[in-house]
Amino acid sequence: MTIEQKKNGSALLIALEGRLDTMTAPQLEAALKEALPGVEALTFDLSKLDYISSAGLRVLLSAQKTMNQQGTMKVKNANEMILEIFEVTGFCDILTIE
Amino acid sequence: MKRLRQHVTFKSIAGIVLLLVLFSTIVSIIGYRTFTNALLDQYAEGAFLTAQTAAELVDADRLDEYAQSGGTTPAYMDVWNRMDHLCNTSGSTFIYVIVPDRSDYGHITFLFSTIDHDSSYTKYDFGFVRETTNDEYREKYRALYDLAADRELVIRDKGNIETGSHITAMIGLKGSDGQVKGILCVQRQMDVLAAERNTFLNKVALALVGLLLLVIAGQGVYLHRVLLRPLNLVTEEAARFPRENRAAAQKLREVIRNKDEIGQLADSIDRMEEQIETYITDITRITAERERISTELSLATRIQAAFVPHIFPPFPNRPEFDLYASMDPAKEVGGDFYDFFLIDEDHLCLVMADVSGKGVPAALFMMVSKIILQSCAMLGQSPAEILTKTNEAICSNNQEGMFVTVWLGILEISTGKLTAANAGHEYPVLKAADGSFALYKDRHGLVIGGMSGVRYRAYELQLTPGAKLFVYTDGVPEATNAQNELFGTDRMIAALNEDASAGPEDILKNVRRSVDDFVQEAEQFDDLTMLCLEYKGPQAQPARELTVEAAVENIPAVTEFLEAELDAVGCPMKAKMQLTMAVDEIMANIAQYAYAPGTGPVTLRFAFEEATRTATLTFLDKGMPYDPLQREDPDVSLSAEDRPIGGLGIYLVKKTMDHVAYEYKYSQNVLTIQKTV
Structure with missing residues (x-):
């Protein structure tokens, strides 16, 4: 999985490519831990993400909890399968999905 | 109650009073008659005695002379005075001598006539002539004159008599020539007799009334004590008992001491109450017992139903065959059973059995038989050996003489070779891949439990993909309708062939429906058990598998294996992603928990059925038993x-x-997931 970050002032755009699963979720978790301080508007671009597993959901939930303290977070361009997973897990009510 | 008492007392006393009155009347009449006759006789004797004495005063030969005397001569007066004296000393009222006129005795002439001076009578003068009083007198005068009688008696006590009731004794006065010259009569009043008789009647009446009162009082008291009080007690008890349904604290016999029929009635009621009470207790106990048995039976039904494999499809990860079975006991529990289980990865054992008898005894025997058969089968023995060993085991402890018919087959899944043995069971029904269902008349051995030392012979059949096997118990061909006709194997075969190409489940449903249509309202008599196997043959796509060490680092290797397999069958992207994600989740789970804190192998087996485009993934690990599906959903x-x-x-x-299943088998956690792609 590749993680691409674009920072613009206090706004951060993270584009994910590949799979967010048991193996790769720790990478994202580490990257976020480093990048989030000071960020007020976080956006995930999932247009190139193939799928997401529960480990990935865990990282997203954790990021949402952090951003609830310091700003806003949204998720965009998720594919059909990922949207379905957000749907069945109730994440569509937690995340701001565009 | 009051009315009854009045009724019985009244009737009883009225009856007795009536009898007494009747009796007294008869006694009185007899007494009155006897009394009157005795008194009259005495009166009459007295009067005749007086008459005899008076007759001696009168000389009959001189009657003519007296008649001429004019009643004044000294001789006449002498006789008259002595007669007068006699009249006043003899208790007579009237003594007189008459001469009747002999032509018709219609008149009489008085010659002498004396009266009792104390009476109210006046004497007739000498020569007074009067009409004879009545015919009775006339006849008697004639009798005396005709010498038909020496003396006569007239009793006048009936009707209105001027001179009062009296008797008149008459004797003929005979001259020396023997002829009657005149008649001497003595009249005595009967007032004394009447008075005596009245006294007698009064006494009798008084005694009767006294007796009646005594009888009424006595009978009343007696009836009350002996009949009514006990009857009341019995009636009250008879009303109380059904209301309270328990025997009284004090027995009727303790309060009713009669030794008569009422005493026996009290005894009978006491005994009846005791027996009814015992009966009620018994019934209550029996009812409770019955309820307990019924509860236990329904529990037994569930235990038995759960005891045979009942989750279908039973082997979702074995596409080489499909099978379905059903069991409907006629009673709560039955003696029929089917069974199927994998002896190992390549051998499927099928059992169809029928225990003699029905109900609980058959069910107990069935449980034992099933366990022994399975135990023997799991030892890897051949069908003939399994039946032989089972027979030995059952015969050694079979005191009730029960037996079980068994058809047992072992299918070698990879080749389709079916080895079977039959211990007195119904013929199996086979359908070749391109044929229709037909009975397969196999070799029968003796029923199991019939005799020890029996050796069973097995036979072999080759099933080709598409072949079907149907085994059943006699409840199917012997299902009976209201006209007592048997369903029979012909109808069964017809039902099987109704849609021979259908899957096992539908085939069983067809047979069941056919049986139901045939039997209609008739009661199900025997257990109805069926099993159908469809052999589909070895998989076209043999299972592929990959074994790695259960570690997170190895997940990519596993997902790569899966993706390659899925690409090979042309799986669409979304399904592939979902399956990959599922493998990621399950592998992560196994890596983290199965062998913690150590590690061990995990195998992913992949199978794909082209016909239904179903991918089946099986995860096998030898870690500690853990069913992840039991975890509660978040x-x-x-x-x-x-x-x-x-x-x-x-x-x-x-x-x-689409389908997720877990089982712990052959010391492995086996998690199977299926998805149609």
Whole structure:
């Protein structure tokens, strides 16, 4: 999985490519831990993400909890399968999905 | 109650009074007659005695002379005075001598006539002539004159008599020539007799009334004590008992001491109450017992139903065959059973059996038979050996003489070779891949439990893909309708061939429906058990598998293996992603928990059925037994703040796969997921 970050002032755009699963979720978790301080508007671009597993959901939930303290977070361009997973897990009510 | 008492007392006393009155009347009449006659006789004797004495005063030969005397001569006066004296000293009222006129005795002439001076009578003067009083007198005068009688008696006590009741004794006065010259009569009043008789009657009446009162009082008291009081007690008890349904504290016999029929009635009621009470207790106990048995029976029904494999499809990860079975006991529990289980990965054992008898005894025997058969089968023996050993085991402890018919077959899944043995069971029904169902008349051995030392012979059949096997118990061909006709194997075969190409489940449904249509309202008499196997043959796509060490680092290797397999069968992208994600979740789970804190192997087996485009993935690990499907689903409606981190993996798998199953088998955790792609 590749993680691409674009920072613009206090706004951060993270584009994910590949799979967010048991193996790769720790990478994202580490990257976020480093990048989030000071960020007020976080956006995930999932247009190139193939799928997401529960480990990935865990990282997203954790990021949402952090951003609830310091700003806003949204998720965009998720594919059909990922949207379905957000749907069945109730994440569509937690995340701001565009 | 009051009315009854009055009724019985009244009737009883009235009857007795009536009898007494009748009796007294008869006694009085007899007494009156006897009394009157005795008194009259005495009166009459007295009067005749007086008459005799008076007759001696009168000389009959001189009657003519007296008649001429004019009643004044000294001789006449002498006789008259002595007669007068006699009249006043003899208790007579009237003594007189008459001469009747002999032509018709219609008149009489008085010659002498004396009266009792104290009476109210006046004497007739000498020569007074009067009419004879009545015919009775006339006849008697004639009798005396004709010498038909020496003396006569007239009794006048009936009717209105001027001179009062009296008797008149008459004797003929005979001259020396023997002829009657005149008649001497003595009249005595009967007032004394009447007075005596009245006294007698009064006394009798008084005694009767006294007796009646005594009888009424006595009978009343007696009836009350002996009949009514005990009867009341019995009646009250008879009313109380059904109301309270328990025997009285004090027995009727203790209060009713009669030794008569009423005493026996009290005895009978006491005994009846005791018996009814015992009966009620018994019935209550029996009812409770029956309820307990019924509860136990329904529990037994569930235990028995759960005891045979009853989850279908039983082997979702074995596409080489499909099977379905059903069991409907006629009673709560039955003696029929089917069984099927994998002896190892390549051998499927099928059992169809029928225990003699029905109900609980058959069910107990069935449980034992099933366990022994399975135990023998799991030892890897041949069908003939299994039946032989089972027979020995059952015969050694079979005191009730029960037996069980068994058809047992072992299918070698990879080749389709079916080895079977039959211990007195119904013929199996076979359908070749391109044929229709037909009875297969196999070799029968003796029933199991019939005799020890029996050796069973097995036979072999080759099943080709598409072949079907149907085994059943006699409840199917022997299902009976209201006209007592048997369903029979012909109708059964017809039902099987109704849609011979259908799957096992539908085939069983066809047979069942056919049986139901045939039997209609008649009661199900025997257990109805059926099993159908469809052999589909070895998989076209042999199972592929990959074994790695259960570690997170090895997940990519496993997903790569899966993706290659899925690409090979042309799986669409979305399904591939979902399956990959599922493998990721399950592998992560196994890596983290199965062997913790150590590690061990995990195998992913992949199978794909082209016909239904179903991918079956099986995960096998030898870690500690753990069923991840038992974990409760997470609450997906919670907010981000309340959400626990994690716990979603298995939930996602359940949501995205078509079928997920877990079992612990051959010391392995076996998790199977299926998805149509």
